[in-house]
Amino acid sequence: MGIVSEGFGGRRRSRADLPPGQYLTQDFPVLSAGPTPHIRTEHWEFVVTSESGERYRWDWAGLMGLPAEEITKDIHCVTRWSKLETSWKGVSLDTLLADVETAADFAMAHSYGGYTTNLPMEDLLDGQAWIAYEYDGEPVDPEHGGPARLLVPHLYFWKSAKWVRGLVLSDSEDLGFWETAGYHEYGDPWKEQRYAGD
Amino acid sequence: MERTALRRRLSWQVATVTDIRPETATARTLVLDVPDWAGHLAGQHLDVRLTAPDGYRASRSYSVSSDWRGDTIELTVEVVPDGEVSPYLVDVVKVGDQFEVRGPVGGWFVWKPEQEGPVQLIGGGSGIAPLMAMLRAHATSGSTTPVRLIYSVRRPASVIFVGDLKELAASEHVDVRLVYTREAPAGEPRVGRIDADVIGQYAFTPVDAPTSYVCGPTPFVETVADLLVEAGHDPARVRTERFGPTGG
Structure with missing residues (x-):
């Protein structure tokens, strides 16, 4: 059991329906590495670059023209807060990637402001990932990643890249921003994959 | 890799x-x-x-x-x-x-003595903690890199590391500026949050091309990072660390 702290009781906010080491919050805390980029939708674009270098591009109107989904999912931040049943609206990556010719195994998400995060392709498909542009019925705030963010709720929330601007698909796995800085390359909250080697 | x-x-x-x-x-x-x-x-x-x-x-x-x-x-x-x-x-x-x-x-919100360029530290409340590690590393390494700290506190009694800051500020390479948001000591007329005037008066300019480190509660960090960008600082050189409202 390790070292016991006699005077420590704890507030016991962890719950069986939360991943290990997480506690429940009702707020929506912000975590990012730099200033918040403010991107106007008329300048926004989302570009998927396949492993052969082919580019697939959507502007804001193009994104709005795609079938949208209402998504209700729990989210888990590596800094230990979890928030249950968050509601989003966005376009499934199954829809966006449907006509992309690729056999790539990995993707690097790129964001306005320079942020990157790496994901296996199989975690982006089959109803697991979206480009989300509404949160709780309102446009996503810039500080929470608006106008549009990646939403991959089954992984720690740093994988849900804020201010997303594109995916670069690849046969090999490179590491993104936090992954290079010592965080886990995959980030499964249920396996508590917080840091490299966990 | x-x-x-x-x-x-x-x-x-x-x-x-x-x-x-x-x-x-x-x-x-x-x-x-x-x-x-x-x-x-x-x-x-x-x-x-x-x-x-x-x-x-x-x-x-x-x-x-x-x-x-x-x-x-x-x-x-x-x-x-x-x-x-x-x-x-x-x-x-x-x-x-x-x-x-x-x-x-964490390999991003860090300062290394061999790093090029001036260092702008801006802390709010207990957000001073990682900035103090940087100030200490600066002193220990004998670095001559210019460092400026702007430290926002509610009142004089809220200043963490009050003694250490006095010692560090004695260095010709380190400038320490306290900003009081609720109550200032005698002789310090200004009471208020960090704003564009404070940044303009006490921070390095964009021409100095500092690396900035901003740490504190989320609203503080959002405000200060925006002020730096509005003042013309390259967003890529502004590094932030936030203490969420549900930390603890």
């Missing part, structure tokens, strides 16, 4: 409290002995894990406020009202007690 060489697994280590220094009414510094501490960069944090007598565990992250000096590290912790771990660390733990730590973590 040489991931295997760089990506060492972090394991839990036992830390023993060897000294405690009160900083303010709600914050104190714990001096910890961690045998075989692998070293850290100024600005990095670690995880503290507490285990209750019945096995219940809770972990939180804290910035290291000391620079790397062998097996001794310092954590400066402020009580988060209604927090889970911080009240124990500030009000309960005593010299000789032990708990577990794991780290260091």
